[in-house]
Amino acid sequence: MADTLLDDVGGLLREAADQAVLPLFGKLDDDDVAEKAPGDLVTVADRQAEELISAGLRRLRPGSVVVGEEAVADDPGLLRHLQGSGDVWLVDPVDGTANFAAGRQPFAVMVALLTDGEPYAGWVLDPLAGTLAAARVGDRTYLDGRPVRMTEVSAAPGGLRGAAMSRYLPPSARARVNAGGERLGELLPGQHCAGREYLDLLTGAQQFVLFWRTLPWDHAPGTLLVRAAGGVARRFDGSDYHPADDGHGLLVAANERVWAQVREALLGAA
Known part of the structure; x- marks a missing residue:
């Protein structure tokens, strides 16, 4: 891999955001928005940014393969490439589409690179804030x-701040x-x-985040960024997260101490 990989992909995301995403923010017509599923x-x-x-x-x-969120909506069989050999890109062209469609922030542009089935690099861009994370x-x-x-983030009792997407959890877990x-x-x-949740972990605005749904384009970039910064991203049972997994539940935290404390408080002791 070229030494310029992080810069090259980061620049590409900024260009796509400038050309296809930001010009339409707050300016979408009804015909510009559709439902892929309820x-x-x-x-x-x-669609334009993914292209x-x-x-x-x-x-x-x-020679690399691109697995984009919108392409997968048209052809779910593309997901087979996540366990294949060679270079495979995961693309989320507008993460937070519901926010974007409503003229709200935040939203993000995200990419991850898998090599021989393993996460190799990740990028998350908040186009409005101009914030780019890469690793x-x-x-x-x-x-x-x-x-x-x-x-070095502290896990002091009662002093943590984080998010939980509890609306998607089963009622008992919620x-x-x-x-x-x-x-x-x-x-x-x-x-x-x-994407913004992961950026807020990296900036220290929050120390943990809990997800139920774990689509690969939503989490492959951010989990790699967090892990490379010393954080932890694991399934609720403590097993490692991999973007090819199709299970539910992901707890991400600033470090091992925070992860253990949050898991015990939110999910019960191991």
Whole structure:
């Protein structure tokens, strides 16, 4: 891989956001928004940005495979590539589409690179804030070009702040999570944008986030960024998260101490 990989892909995401996403923010017509499935929206910005990003990634890595969220909506069989060999890109052209379609923030543009089935690099861009996080395996996480580490975040009782997407949890788990959040400190309802949740972990705005739905384009980039910065991303049972898994439940935290404390409070002791 070229040493410029992080910069090249980061630049591509900024270009796609500038050309296909930001010009349509707050300016979508009814015909520009559709439902792929009940409650699951897609906009012309999603499709145009995915086309631009996919073409750019193929130029950067000739012979690579691109698995985009919108392409998978048309052909679910593309997901088989996540366990294949070679370079495979995961693309979320507009993460937080419901926010974007309603003229709200946040939303993000995200990419992950898998090599021989394993996560190798990840990028998350908040186009409105201009914030870009990037990392690859064996290196540090960079937030707007500066290295980030989260290992020293304290897990003081009652002093944690984080989010839980409890609306998607089974009812019994939802009640337990909401009750446990009071013991941790501040439990937020989530921003309907996984990319922004991961960025907020990296900036220190929050120390944990709990997800139920774990679509690969939503979480492959962010989990790699968090892990490279010293954080933890695991399934509720403590097993490692992998983007090819089709299970539910993911707990992400700033470090091992925070992860253990949040898991016990929200999900019960191991």
